Amino acid sequence: MHRQVQTNTAISHTALWHVRYLGDILVAVNPFRNLPIYTPAFQARYHDIVKSATKPHIYAIADRAYFSLRRMGKDQSVVISGESGAGKTESAKLLIKHIMKLCNVGDVSAVMKKRILQVDHVLEAFGNARTQSNYNSSRFGLYKAIKIDAKGRMAGAHFSHYLLDKSRVVSQVDGKNNFHIFSYIMGLPQSSALGLSNTKEFKYLASSSQLSCENEDMYTKLVCALTDIGFSDHKQTHMHEMTAGLLHLGNIRFSAMDIHKGPAQIVDDPDRQPIPLLSRCFGVEAKALAEALLVSLFSVRGEIVKRPYSCAQAYDARDALARALYGRFFAWLVRQINLVLAPSSSQQQGLNQMWEIGILDILAVESIAKNGFEQMCINVANERLCNFFNQRMFM
Numbered sequence: 003m004h005r006q007v008q009t010n011t012a013i014s015h016t017a018l019w020h021v022r023y024l025g026d027i028l029v030a031v032n033p034f035r036n037l038p039i040y041t042p043a044f045q046a047r048y049h050d051i052v053k054s055a056t057k058p059h060i061y062a063i064a065d066r067a068y069f070s071l072r073r074m075g076k077d078q079s080v081v082i083s084g085e086s087g088a089g090k091t092e093s094a095k096l097l098i099k100h101i102m103k104l105c106n107v108g109d110v111s112a113v114m115k116k117r118i119l120q121v122d123h124v125l126e127a128f129g130n131a132r133t134q135s136n137y138n139s140s141r142f143g144l145y146k147a148i149k150i151d152a153k154g155r156m157a158g159a160h161f162s163h164y165l166l167d168k169s170r171v172v173s174q175v176d177g178k179n180n181f182h183i184f185s186y187i188m189g190l191p192q193s194s195a196l197g198l199s200n201t202k203e204f205k206y207l208a209s210s211s212q213l214s215c216e217n218e219d220m221y222t223k224l225v226c227a228l229t230d231i232g233f234s235d236h237k238q239t240h241m242h243e244m245t246a247g248l249l250h251l252g253n254i255r256f257s258a259m260d261i262h263k264g265p266a267q268i269v270d271d272p273d274r275q276p277i278p279l280l281s282r283c284f285g286v287e288a289k290a291l292a293e294a295l296l297v298s299l300f301s302v303r304g305e306i307v308k309r310p311y312s313c314a315q316a317y318d319a320r321d322a323l324a325r326a327l328y329g330r331f332f333a334w335l336v337r338q339i340n341l342v343l344a345p346s347s348s349q350q351q352g353l354n355q356m357w358e359i360g361i362l363d364i365l366a367v368e369s370i371a372k373n374g375f376e377q378m379c380i381n382v383a384n385e386r387l388c389n390f391f392n393q394r395m396f397m
Contacts, residue, residue, distance in 0.1 A: 021058040024395050028063055032089040040096060045103050060093055064100035067359050072154050079360040083387050086366035087136040094146065094363045095122055101148055101359055105156040114343065116230060118148075118159050121339055123227040127186060127220070128332055129163070131170060132179040133368060141167035141181065142332075143380075144363045149345055152355035158345035160358075163336050165365060168325040169374040172206060172252065180207055181328075182220070187245050189218030196246040197279040206252035206324070232342045244331050247283030250276045251324050254295065258313035265310035266296055295320060 021030040039059070048061035050069050056062070067078040080097060082090045102115050126138065133139040145162040174180055184207055188198055201207040228238055253276040255269040268277065281288035296316060297308045311319060345356070364387070365380040373381065 021060075023053070023058050027391065027395065028058055028060065030060065030089075030093070032087065040099075045100055048100065049104065060096050061100045064097045065104065067097075068101055068104045068150075068154075071150060071357050071359060075357065077357050077360065079362065081362045081364065081387070083364050083384060084366065085135075086133055086139050086368050088366065090363050090366065091122075091126070091130075091138075091140050094144075094361050095119075097361055098146065098148065102156055105150065105154060114156065114158060117232065117342060120227040120230045121159075121161065121343070123223060124231065124335070124339070125161075125163075127183045127224045128181060128335060129166065131167075131174075131181050134178060134370070135368070136366070138182075139366060140363065141170060141365070143365045146361045146363070147358040148361070150357050150359065151345075157356060159343040160340050161336055161343070163332070165376050165379055166329055166332055167374070167376045168329045169376065171248065171328045172321040172324050174208070175370070175372075183224075183245055184249060186221040186224060187242060189221035190242060192242075193246075196242065196283065197250060197274070198246055203274070204249045204252060206249055231339060233338065237338070241331075241335075243283040243285075244327070247280050248324055248328060250274075250280040250283060251320060251327075254280070254320055256296075256311075256313045256316040256320075260312075264312040264315070266313045266316035268292055268295065295323075 021028060023029075040061075044059070045061060047056055048059060048065045051062065051065060053062060053066065063080060067080060070076070071078045082093050082097075084090050098118065102118070125144065126140070129140060129142045129144075130138050131141050143164045145164075147160045147162070149157040149159060151157045170178070170180055179185070184204075185201055187193065187196075188201060190196070190198070193199070225238065228241075233241075253271070253274055255271065256266040257269050258264060258266045277288050277292055281291050284291070295311075297310050298315075298319070299306055299308055301307070364383060367381055367384045368377055370377070
């Protein structure tokens with residue numbers, strides 16, 4: 003069982019028909035199949051109701067958050083917690099779906115509604131991955147703030163992310179995949195021009211298993227979502243190049259007389275040519291790129307000194323660069339989304355009469371043999387939440 007919390011309340015996981023209230027907390031169990039309880043007819047039942055007037059439902063949590071905001075003029079929040087595969091991300095989607103229904107979205111904000119719904123497809127492509135227990139597990143935390151104006155209408159949204167599992171970019175244990183986007187990009191029509199072919203040719207995709215036909219279908223859906231949100235063709239091209247470049251970065255190999263002693267040299271690979279491909283994808287000079295992968299720079303009394311990497315250090319630096327680049331890439335993606343979803347200039351003038359409903363989709367607890375730093379932080383955060391739930395319910 004998993005929990006779900008609202009404001010001073012909690013909610014958990016996937017909200018389906020096997021649900022119960024424990025005080026303010028909605029406990030729901032994921033049946034791993036579609037149930038006919040999320041239709042417009044069901045939404046109509048949960049409109050400004052007393053909690054005890056109808057059956058427990060995730061729509062009731064959304065209804066309470068929205069009308070509490072309207073009556074009290076105070077920001078509201080919902081916390082969604084649970085194990086991997088519990089349905090947290092789907093719960094967040096259902097909450098937003100019902101909140102937008104309650105906002106009486108009209109023609110003016112219909113485009114905004116469509117964009118908010120499409121954001122999920124984009125962030126899942128770049129921030130979700132297959133794990134041992136879940137095919138589509140969120141590998142980052144997400145806080146969604148839905149902006150509501152004084153008339154109860156949806157004015158925009160703002161997304162904040164944290165604890166992105168960047169370590170996954172460079173290594174995955176058995177049974178896990180890299181982020182979906184690295185496989186989806188194989189379905190890009192111009193993939194060959196970016197030096198992309200089979201996933202098995204890339205070190206950073208060693209354990210990926212998606213079929214090529216699936217990649218093509220998912221990438222087509224991703225491009226549609228990016229276009230609907232407002233990403234230009236120019237920006238999408240740069241996103242393709244950045245993603246492809248990270249894959250080529252992982253294929254750069256080093257050699258040295260001694261693996262622990264320098265200096266390292268880049269192994270020439272005439273078949274793959276990762277440096278020229280990487281140079282083109284990242285838009286930097288091949289010579290400068292190669293040098294940056296082989297030496298570190300530091301300052302001594304105002305003078306810049308170059309220190310060659312050993313072979314082991316070069317591999318560590320390469321992977322650290324890949325993690326850092328993906329982290330900044332993902333942060334840029336979220337900033338671009340926020341620019342599109344921000345309230346209009348006319349709405350900004352009334353910000354003192356604007357509130358928000360925040361939905362926190364916390365990352366899932368995973369039971370694995372060896373935790374990375376991000377997963378350790380995730381597990382600690384979930385344990386703290388579990389303590390909060392126990393105190394609120396029982397103590």
